[in-house]
Amino acid sequence: GAVVSQHPSRVICKSGTSVKIECRSLDFQATTMFWYRQFPKQSLMLMATSNEGSKATYEQGVEKDKFLINHASLTLSTLTVTSAHPEDSSFYICSARSASQGNIQYFGAGTRLSVL
Amino acid sequence: QKEVEQDPGPLSVPEGAIVSLNCTYSNSAFQYFMWYRQYSRKGPELLMYTYSSGNKEDGRFTAQVDKSSKYISLFIRDSQPSDSATYLCAMGSGNTPLVFGKGTRLSVIA
Numbered sequence: 001g002a003v004v005s006q007h008p009s010r011v012i013c014k015s016g017t018s019v020k021i022e023c024r025s026l027d028f029q030a031t032t033m034f035w036y037r038q039f040p041k042q043s044l045m046l047m048a049t050s051n052e053g054s055k056a057t058y059e060q061g062v063e064k065d066k067f068l069i070n071h072a073s074l075t076l077s078t079l080t081v082t083s084a085h086p087e088d089s090s091f092y093i094c095s096a097r098s099a100s101q102g103n104i105q106y107f108g109a110g111t112r113l114s115v116l
Numbered sequence: 117q118k119e120v121e122q123d124p125g126p127l128s129v130p131e132g133a134i135v136s137l138n139c140t141y142s143n144s145a146f147q148y149f150m151w152y153r154q155y156s157r158k159g160p161e162l163l164m165y166t167y168s169s170g171n172k173e174d175g176r177f178t179a180q181v182d183k184s185s186k187y188i189s190l191f192i193r194d195s196q197p198s199d200s201a202t203y204l205c206a207m208g209s210g211n212t213p214l215v216f217g218k219g220t221r222l223s224v225i226a
Contacts, residue, residue, distance in 0.1 A: 006159070034213055043204065043218040044160070093159045103148055105206075105214050107159035 002028045004096050006108025013084055014116055021079045021111045023094030029074035030096035034105065035067070038091045050077055074098075084115045119143050122205055122217030131226050135192040139205035139217045142186065146207040146215075149181050151190045154202045154219065163203075164190065195224045 003026040013019050023033060032051050036044040048064075050056040050071035058064045066088075068080040077096075081088055093110040097103065122139045129135055137151075148167045152160035164179040166172045172179045180189040188207070192199055200223045206214040 004159075032211070041221075044216050046213055049213055091157070102165075103208055103211070103214075104150065104162060104165055106162065107152075110157065110159045112157065 002026075002096070002098075002101055002104075002106045004030075004094065004106045004108045006094050006111055008111060009109060010112045010114075012114045012116065015085050016083055019081045019084055019113060021081075021092055021094070021113075023077045023079070023096065023108050025075045025096045025098070025106075028096075028098050028101055030077070030098050031074065032097045033071055033077040034095040034097070035069060035077075035079050036093045036095065038093060038110075040091075044093065047079075081113065084113070086115045089113055089115045119215050120205065120207060120217045123220055124218050126221040126223060128223045128225060129195055131195060131197060131224055133195050133224070135190075135195050135199070135222060135224075137190040137192075137203050137205075137220050137222070139188050139207075140186055141188070141207060141215075143207075143209075143215075144183075144186065145209045147209045148207065149179070149188050150206040150214065151177075151179055152204040152206060154204060156201075160204055197224050197226045199224050 005024045035047045047062045048056045048058045056069035071077040094108045095105040097105045150165040151163045154160040169183045176193045178191040202219040204219040205217040208214045
């Protein structure tokens with residue numbers, strides 16, 4: 001299967017700071033990338049969908065100014081959590097899809113964010 | 117009614133048992149169906165995918181889709197402690213994002 005690399009795997013930051021999470025498709029070109037948030041023992045909650053070179057489409061209730069998404073190339077998307085607060089602490093997971101892989105979404109290993 | 121329904125469990129079985137995991141869905145437009153496995157604090161890993169009704173087998177795993185009943189299943193034969201994880205069903209159509217079930221937590225006891 002295709003490989004999606006997500007970095008960092010764990011980040012601890014102070015309240016008010018910004019955190020950037022990177023998601024890379026290593027062996028395929030990702031025309032579409034997705035960002036999810038997951039609380040303990042809960043399912044995946046889609047935050048936004050981004051297509052390369054276009055603005056991200058955010059799900060209802062997700063603040064686009066809070067969660068900045070950039071998908072500048074076919075292999076890289078970033079999620080920046082701006083002015084993070086303790087309630088932003090969660091597990092963030094990216095996913096990538098390309099036409100060459102059918103409609104299969106491949107996932108990164110996730111980033112555990114803790115805001116103190 | 118939610119688009120995808122999946123019993124969250126937890127499901128606990130002895131090693132060697134056959135495990136049956138299921139999801140039902142309401143959207144008849146769904147065209148493709150997937151099962152992911154997620155270990156604790158890791159991203160989901162694709163196990164099986166199928167685009168049609170019927171069975172698909174891969175090693176100890178069999179995915180079954182019944183579009184007429186809007187019902188999909190994942191069977192795990194000869195279950196192992198390493199199969200202990202959360203199993204997520206997912207489905208979609210066209211270019212829309214996958215719709216996930218809530219996941220079923222499985223524990224295989226040695």
